[in-house]
Structures are given as C-alpha cells and as structure tokens.
Amino acid sequence: xxxxxxxxxxxxxxxxxxxxxxxxxxxxxxxxxxxxxxxxxxxxxxxxxxxxxxxxxxxxxxxxxxxxxxxxxxxxxxxxxxxxxxxxxxxxxxxxxxxxxxxxxxxxxxxxxxxxxxxxxxxxxxxxxxxxxxxxxxxxxxxxxxxxxxx
Amino acid sequence: xxxxxxxxxxxxxxxxxxxxxxxxxxxxxxxxxxxxxxxxxxxxxxxxxxxxxxxxxxxxxxxxxxxxxxxxxxxxxxxxxxxxxxxxxxxxxxxxxxxxxxxxxxxxxxxxxxxxxxxxxxxxxxxxxxxxxxxxxxxxxxxxxxxxxxx
DNA sequence: CCACTTTTACCCACTTTTACCCACTACAGC
DNA sequence: GCTGTAGTGGGTAAAAGTGGGTAAAAGTGG
Numbered sequence: 107x108x109x110x111x112x113x114x115x116x117x118x119x120x121x122x123x124x125x126x127x128x129x130x131x132x133x134x135x136x137x138x139x140x141x142x143x144x145x146x147x148x149x150x151x152x153x154x155x156x157x158x159x160x161x162x163x164x165x166x167x168x169x170x171x172x173x174x175x176x177x178x179x180x181x182x183x184x185x186x187x188x189x190x191x192x193x194x195x196x197x198x199x200x201x202x203x204x205x206x207x208x209x210x211x212x213x214x215x216x217x218x219x220x221x222x223x224x225x226x227x228x229x230x231x232x233x234x235x236x237x238x239x240x241x242x243x244x245x246x247x248x249x250x251x252x253x254x255x256x257x
Numbered sequence: 258x259x260x261x262x263x264x265x266x267x268x269x270x271x272x273x274x275x276x277x278x279x280x281x282x283x284x285x286x287x288x289x290x291x292x293x294x295x296x297x298x299x300x301x302x303x304x305x306x307x308x309x310x311x312x313x314x315x316x317x318x319x320x321x322x323x324x325x326x327x328x329x330x331x332x333x334x335x336x337x338x339x340x341x342x343x344x345x346x347x348x349x350x351x352x353x354x355x356x357x358x359x360x361x362x363x364x365x366x367x368x369x370x371x372x373x374x375x376x377x378x379x380x381x382x383x384x385x386x387x388x389x390x391x392x393x394x395x396x397x398x399x400x401x402x403x404x405x406x407x408x
Numbered sequence: 409c410c411a412c413t414t415t416t417a418c419c420c421a422c423t424t425t426t427a428c429c430c431a432c433t434a435c436a437g438c
Numbered sequence: 439g440c441t442g443t444a445g446t447g448g449g450t451a452a453a454a455g456t457g458g459g460t461a462a463a464a465g466t467g468g
Binding site: 114115117118119121123125126195196197 | 447
C-alpha cells in the first residue's frame, strides 16, 4: 500500500529518484520491476508493480474486442504500458513518449494511490488539486457510498 | 505479451528495427517469423507471431464464405497477410503495399497490444490518440465490463 | 534457354543511445 | 560536528540503432 505526496526532480536524462521509504517495498514485491502507462482521464501517468499490472492487463485484454470503446481503452492503456526497472540507485528512467504525454519537465509529483502510484507534473497537479477542492465543496452529485462515508 | 509505445524510423529501404527488448521474445516464440496484415478499422498494420496468425487465419477461413461480409474480411485480412522474417540485425522489411496502406513514411510508431503489435504512422497515431482520449472522456456508450473496470 | 537487369537478403562497419557504475553533495540523526 | 544515508550528476563501456555494400536470387526480355 502506497500513500503520500512527494515532490521529485527529474534529472537531465529523464530519471526520477524513488523516495527511499518506498524502495524496500518495491524491491520485495516485484524486484524493482514496474510498469508505467497513461491515465486516460487526466494527463498523468500510472505506475504499477509488475504483478499488479499483469492482472489489470488480463482484464483489459479480455474485453470484447469488437466493441469500439473497448478497443480504444486497449490501445491507450496496453499501448502505452512500458516496463521500467529501478536502477541500482533507486531511480526510474521514464520513457520519452510518456514524459511528453504527461508534460513532465523538471518538477514532478509522485502520489501514492494504494496499489499504484500516479506521476504528475507539479504545476498540473497543483491546478488540478484546486479544481478538485472546488468541486468537492460545491456539493454536486455525490454517490450514496460517499455521503455515508465517515472520516 | 507485448506492450508499450516505441518511436521508430524507417530507413531508406523501408526497414524497421524491432526494439531490442522484444527481440528475444520474438525469436523464442516464432524464430523471428512474423505475419503482417492490415487493420480494417484504422489505417494501421497488425503484426503477429506466425503461430498466433495461423490460428486467426483458420478462424477467418472457416467463416461462411457465401456471406458477403465474411468474404470481404477474408479478402482484406488474408489477402494482405504477408510473411516477414527478422533479419540478423533485428529488422523487418515492410512490403511496399502495406506501407502505402498505412501511409508509413519515415517516422512510425510500434504499439504492443498483447499477442500482437500495431504499426502506425506517427502523425496518424498522435491524431487518433487525441480522438480516443476525447471519446473516452465524453462518457459515451461504454460496455458494462468497462464501467466496472477498476485500475 | 540464356543473358541481362533489378530486387532482395545478408553482412559488416559506424554512430548514437542506454544502462551501469562511481563520485560528490546535502541533509538528518546521533 | 561527524557519520551515514538519500539525492544528484555525470563518465564510460556495451548495446542498440543506422546506413550502405555486395552477392545471390528473382524477374524480364530477347
């Protein structure tokens, strides 16, 4: 289970250092083997331990492939899913096409999200967070499960 | 299982270098023997390991041949299916007619799609991807399996 | 059927990129 | 303040990508 927000700098080669507190967990659960793909709703990346991703890929592949919406999802998610290994220094080299998609420049944000991480450009994350906060407080349609949630 | 995006250049002879990370898998699963054909829905090519393709071809051939739609599919898919071998440098020579169909010039994109690959012209892929993203977010008709998919 | 032309496939050599490694810096804890 | 660990920056060897030359094969025409 990953959680927390981390401000990280990409270096000149496009590498990001995984915060040390996650490293042991990543090496034990998947020997440092991760899979990154795009998020289709927001311009950010999703980062899964290999095992987690393989379950998801099977689900996606088993969708009815004659259905246009399913084909789109397959092309987008599997098409962008890229294997990434942690190097000896606990860093990941993010592939160019994925960096471009999420518009990652120097300053990025790593969000722990349970079994996966999300990777955002810092500026885009800050903007999006403000939008989310406004929408949460504007009191528009919330599903019942959410209304009954006690924090 | 193939996945991921790869930006590749065609050389002057129409050859494309398979990214090294796929080569071992391709040589072990089919000794470098592949089959390329056209995608009938999008202007791109499909690239299968020989064994995978043979299963598909049998299915296509067993379609009722008095049915006009089935005949069309047979002519299009089987008609364009071309055997291609990886050369000693891990490259594929894409036949002229297939290159023309998918409008492949110098810059192309190789998409891993599970048991097969897709080959797109880069510009066409980027345009199509933007369309897909819009359609995914416009919330139009999604199959039930897709709505329940949790990533 | 033979000779000539064109194409294809294979091979070799060069260039670029990547991955791995090592060293330095900064911060935190002792 | 010193020591250990995390973060950062490059250098280098190896691998991947690229380009073209040549010999064999296929196609064409006389």
